[in-house]
């Protein structure tokens with residue numbers, strides 16, 4: 148065989164290998180394996196910290212005379228606690244141990260705290276939970292999909308409520324207001340004008356009042 152024929156043959160072999168390897172997925176990105184337990188742990192830590200942070204923000208809002216903002220922070224804090232509890236249940240069922248490292252919340256003015264809360268909720272709604280949901284779907288983990296979905300829907304509503312509060316900060320002054328939080332999924336609202344939770348379809352009786 149001539150030298151040029153030899154190199155032609157080896158080139159053909161390489162092409163043949165590629166043709167075999169590509170359809171079998173040898174070069175495809177590997178799906179994340181067992182990412183969901185790590186994601187649940189990260190979400191548990193995040194929700195536990197959000198709970199602590201919002202309670203600190205509520206205290207500051209009361210100090211500054213924004214009673215309604217304080218109520219909103221307390222209601223959202225309760226919702227994050229429910230999310231943390233839901234995540235913890237799934238972690239335990241998977242054989243893990245939920246652990247959180249609570250950082251000292253950076254408390255600023257209520258306007259700044261509302262902005263920080265909007266940023267945190269938006270990140271969870273747009274980036275963190277969609278990523279965690281995609282991995283849980285690949286791993287077909289129905290319990291994780293449910294708890295991530297509950298949290299994502301509630302965080303979207305929190306972001307909206309916080310934005311509304313920041314846009315109308317003067318109207319957040321004065322006495323507190325009652326919010327209602329679904330004990331199953333953490334959905335947060337001021338308006339109980341429904342029979343079943345709009346997010347998890349639990350009966351309205353599952354809602355807790357937080358002021």
Ligand SMILES: [Fe+2]
Nearest residue numbers: 268301302305
């Ligand atoms: Fe939230």
Ligand SMILES: [Fe+2]
Nearest residue numbers: 329332344347
């Ligand atoms: Fe719910």
